Structure formats: C-alpha cells, structure tokens
Amino acid sequence: MKNKVGKQTLKFSNVSILSSSSVVGEMEAQGPLTKEFDELYDDQYMGKDSWEKAELFLLERSLDIAIKKANLSKTDIDYYLAGDLLNQNISAGFSARTLGQPFLGIYGACSTSMEGLTIASTLIEGGFGKYAMAAVSSHNATAERQYRYPTEYGGQKPVTAQYTVTGAGAVIVSTVPSNIKVTYATIGKIQDLGIKNPFDMGSAMAPAAADTIAVHMRDTGRQPSDYDLILTGDLASVGYPIVKELLKRDGIILGTEYNDCGLLIYDRERQQVFAGGSGCASCATVTYGYVMNQLSKKKLNKVLIVATGALLSPVSYMQGESVPCIAHAVAIERKEN
C-alpha cells in the first residue's frame, strides 16, 4: 500500500495537470471572477432548444477547450470521467457520446468534480493510461427543475437557499510532466446530521467538509497553514462558518487561507443568489478557472480543494429522508520541474 497514507488518503507522485477549462453562464459572467473563465455566455439557453441541451453544450465546450489547451486531440484521451446533477447523469453520458472515448459516468452531486479528479489521478498514477480527463457541469434552470421547483411554479426561497452555478469545468491529468501536480486525494465518508431541508444544503454539507479536512490533515500530517488556499466547493455563507466552528472543536484552526467557491463566484451584495453558489460547476469552474490561473501565475503554490456533495434526491426528501453528505479533498501543488 505504498500509495495510501493514513486511513482515507491517496498519495500521487506522478500525476500532472496538463490543462483545465471553465465555461459559465450569465450570472457567473457578471460575478467577480469573470476574467478567470475561458468562455462566457449571456443566454440561459446558449442558443439551444432546452436548458438540458444548453448544459450539454457548456460541458462539451469545456472538454474541447481543455483538449485544445493541452495540445491534444480527442482520440488521445484514454479515460473520460464525468458527472452532473440531472437524472441518470445525462449531460455526462451525452457528452461522452460526442467525445467517443472510454467513459466512466460518476455521481457525487456537487462533490463530483473532485471525485472525478481523484479517480482520473488514480488511473494515471496506476499506469493505466497517459491522459485522463474529468469534467462536470450544472445549470441553474435544469437544477431548479431537478431538485426544487420549476421557476414558473414561483415557490419562495429562504435566505439559506443557494443559487446553482451555470457552467462546466474540465481537467486533463497525465504522466507527462507539468508544473502543476495532483499530490493527495482524501476520499470522504458520508456525514448525515439529520438535516431534511433541501433549501439549507450549506448546513447539511458542512460536517462532511469538516470531517474530510480533519482526516486529510491527520493522514498527511499537514496543517491548514501549510496551504495557500483551502477551498470548499459550495457551502456558501451558511456552511462556511460552520466548517470553521466544527474544526475548531477538533483543534484545527482555519485562517485566512480558507474560502468557499460558492462565496467567490458571486458578489452577494450585488447579485440575488441568497447564501451563494452551489452545483457541480461551483467547485469546478472556480478551481479549473481561478485556482489554476493563480497556480500558473505563481500566486498560489499549494491548494486543497474540498468538493462537497449533498446526496439527496427529490423523492428522498419528499419522503422525509435526511440528506447524506460527502466531501472529497484533492491537494494540487505547484512544483517546478
């Protein structure tokens, strides 16, 4: 077990990030990170007939851009891993149809981005291929229909609700060396404190994020201050302080290095997004856009991305089930060759 440290953490020594991409919709384009994304779209439909087709378009754009940035062609991709939030993972499956390469569909709700990067890195570290691509997508209008109420229904939202990010992000990992490496991945365990409100995912997911961060620090022997940035996926203004509080009880102090993608992607003063951003694309577009740019520019050297997912379905919460939550952490570091 030379590649496992502690109970839940995988150690990688030969996984480089060759390229990444992020594309977003209108609200994200109007947000503070607008310059960090590869492509911006100002139409919820992206010129397509339906929101589902629009989401698929975003996902396919992110794949094309990531492949182009890495100077590869589609046929070079040994494995494609993807997931989204729609029934039966249709965005992922349909994008794999277009790509035409070996495909594994994965689902971890909003934790899928780091789940995909973890599995892709494992395939590369294991020597099973040269290039693995992981991608996710989410769309505000498809997610509203999927998880909550169609917009036309006019259901009221409380302040703890979050706004699903419209966007897609992709990353290509390889044995071909680059300056940005995937060094560790900590696979989370389900945490469920009995929260049943689908409009308060921040509170539900915070314990999962806190547990995974604590396990990661224990397994790797690192401190939060060892990282330039620790970024949770979509806890937003409700979950963010809860993670800090929960970890403080464990003696782990998160300082200014801790932030949340759902808080970074929007300006909550200016944009009506309630507690902040959520969705697969929250973590993916911020990580594969903003964070990768910062790593390339040498403004960040060591980051820990903790993607959080609420594993509920519309049926489960209507039947009164609580929300099982998960978080996966991936350490990405800049190392000069």
Place this chain on the structure above:
Amino acid sequence: MGTYWTAFYVGGLICVFGQLMIDVIKLTPAHVMATLVVIGAVLDGLGLYEPLIKYAGAGATVPITSFGNSLVHGAMLEAERNGIVGIITGIFEVTSAGISSAIIFGFLISLIFKPKG
C-alpha cells in the same frame, strides 16, 4: 355585504396563514396549497364559508380556500338534485370553469412564451 376593508383583512389573513405554514411549519408550497383547499372544503361542509364570502367578498373568493369551498359546494348542490351520484358528478360543476381556464390559458401562453429560467 363585504367592504374593501373586510376583503383586505380576511384575504390578507388567509395569506398570512399560508406564509406561516411555509416559514414556521416548513411545509412545501404544494402542501400549503392542498391544506388551504382542504380547509376551504371543510369550512363549506360546516356551512361556514358562504357567510365568509358574504362578509369578505373577494377576500374569501380569491384565495385558494375558495376552490375547496367550490368543490364541496358543487357536490352538495348536485347531491340535492340527483342523490348520491350527484356527489361525484357535482364536484367539478362549480369549479369546471376555473379548471378549464387554467388548462386552456396555460396552453395558449405556453405557445407564445418561453421560460427564462
């Protein structure tokens, strides 16, 4: 007869009750709607909704409770005329205009407009 004032405060109180079901009891909008319909139906069964309409006018007929009232009202009227079968046939007698309008206008509007998300 109702006045603007009675319509305003009776209709308003029904809506406050609905809002409290969302915020305090944490019911979904669908549960709130169904609960208000059932309350309207029960009140009419007890003979209390008609006096409320007389008192508050639109304050009692516009909220969804009025739909429950109409369901029971139609069934009871038809039952008086046609006996037990009237309970079944009469349920949608008073409400049919509302239901048909919802379907027809919903269809027409969907032909013209596209949701913006």
